[in-house]
Amino acid sequence: MSVQIVLALAVFVGAYVLIATEKVPRVTASLGGAAAMILIGATDDHGIFFSEDSGIDWNVIFLLLGMMIIVGILRQTGLFEFLAIWAAKKARGRPYAIMVMLVVITAVLSAFLDNVTTVLLVAPVTLLVCGRLAVPSAPFLIAEVMASNIGGTATLIGDPPNIIIASRGGLTFNDFIVNLAPLIAVLLLVFIVLCRLLFRSAFRYQPERAARIMALKEREAIAEKALLVKCLVVLGLVLFGFIAHPLTGLAPAIVAMLGAGLLVMLARLEPQKVFGDVEWETLVFFAGLFIMVGSLVNLGVIAAVGQTAAAIVGTDYGLAAIWLTVVSAVASGVIDNIPYVATLAPITDDLVRAGGAAAQPLWWALALGADLGGNATAVGASANVVVIGIAKRHGEPITFWTFTKYGLIVMPVTIAIAVLYLWMRYFI
Incomplete structure (x- = not known):
């Protein structure tokens, strides 16, 4: 092993420890690690900005940017307040019923949208509902982002890693539905039960607050009806663009940016209202993370790990599937599952x-391990990082370990069921 690889591993581990312990702001650790990778020669300007294998994934960055702009404008209409009141009234103000409703909605939407897009839409509603009921928002946000990672596993377009897998393996939308959707339905039911156990301290029912919510009129929350119509039309076009990717060939990031540009022109709002809700810190954090992981890719570290695993299993594909699922789950809990x-x-x-x-x-096996493994830690999946950024922005921060202590329960349970499913369906 060369000195350069040892240094790169030391930088990566050091940055990850800083992110996990929160000794410094996560964006500082991410950019510091990226800078160190450049200084030791593990990557360069071409590798960072232009390489598809080891550079910043601009598709992820601009998908996030486009959807953040759309959601920011949509927030001006009062739609989130409307949905918050509607959801709370349907659940009659009972926190667990509200969590189940939001978890199911998030999982279903994530099967047909990118999971980052889904949490960008659902998180503001959740913050409003929790504020109305005076319950902590962190358990609800954590449950939703985990549901998005589970639900997104079911389809080709639900999670970015699935798009990569489909492209490389020549797999279709129907292939994912037939092979993964039945399992995901079971995992969602199991997850709902886990939520009742893991977050039970957050389900404080307060009859007086519930009664006040039941008295609210949700339609009065809509402040800008004309803007709402424009937003819903553009959002519908964007969602259609995501689903129609096999026909149009337009990447989700392009669709999101086109939608954001169109909505900015139609809304005619002040720049602060258009760009004020963009999580710039989250975007920069992602860039630094991509540079660090890309440096390990560039040096052949990640490929060497995968090749070693392949050599171990040989032609025993049942064993290979189990290993690939478990190793992918563990790895995706440490590094973002897209570059992995x-x-x-x-x-x-x-x-x-x-x-x-x-x-x-x-x-x-690769899809299940990478997608479900993203629930293990706060940096395991893009949606996790985005939700943590939103929570911090609204003054209710979720620490690395707050998220991870739940993830280290949910991930092993779902992976164990996934391994059993793979073994029973394909190898018995």
Whole structure:
């Protein structure tokens, strides 16, 4: 092992420890780690800005930016207040019923939208509902982001890693539905039960607050009806653009930026109202994280780990599926699952080509491990980072360990069920 690789690993681990312990702001740790990678020669300007393998994933950055702009304008209409009151009234002010409702909505939306887009839409509603009921928002936000990672696993477009897997493996939208959706339905039910146990301290029912909520009229919350119509039309076009990707060939980031540009022109709002809700710190944090992980990709560290795992399992594809699911889950809890899958997809492709139909389930193992493993820690998936940024912005910060202590329960449970599913469906 070269000195450069040792230094790169030390930088990555050091930055991750700083992020996990929150000794310094996470964006400082991320950018500091990125700068250190550049100084030791682990990457360069071309690798950072132009390489598809080891650079910043601009598709993720601009998808986030576009959707943040759209959501920021949509917030001016009062729609989130309307949905907050409606949801609270339907659940009759009972916190657990509200959490179940929001979890199911989030999981279903995440199957047909990018999970980052979904949490950007649902999080503001959650903050308003929790404010009305005087209950802590952190358990609700954590439950929703975990539901988005679970629900997004079901379809090709639900989670960015699935798009990478589909492209590399030549898989269709229907392939994902047939092979993964049945399992995800079961996992969602299991997760709802876990929520009742994990977050029970947050379910404080206060009859007087519930009664006040039941007396509210949700329609009075809509402040800008004309702007709301414009927002819903543009949002509908953006969602159609996401779903129609196989026909149009337009990347989700392009669709989001086109929608944001159109809505900015139609809304004619002041710049502060348009761009004030953009989580700039989150975008910069992602950029630094991509640079650090890309440096390990550039040095061949991640590929070497994957190749070693492949050599261990040989042609026992049942064992390979289990290993790939578990290793992907653990790895995706440490590094963002997008660059991880981008690195492992070529290795998985080689195994599938060598093994034929018997090795085809390895694609589902990679998808399940990477997507569900993202629930393990606060930095395991893009949606996690975005929700933590939103919570901090609204004065209700979620620490790394607050998220992770729940993730380290949810992830092993869902992965264990996923492994059992793979084994029973494809290898018995």
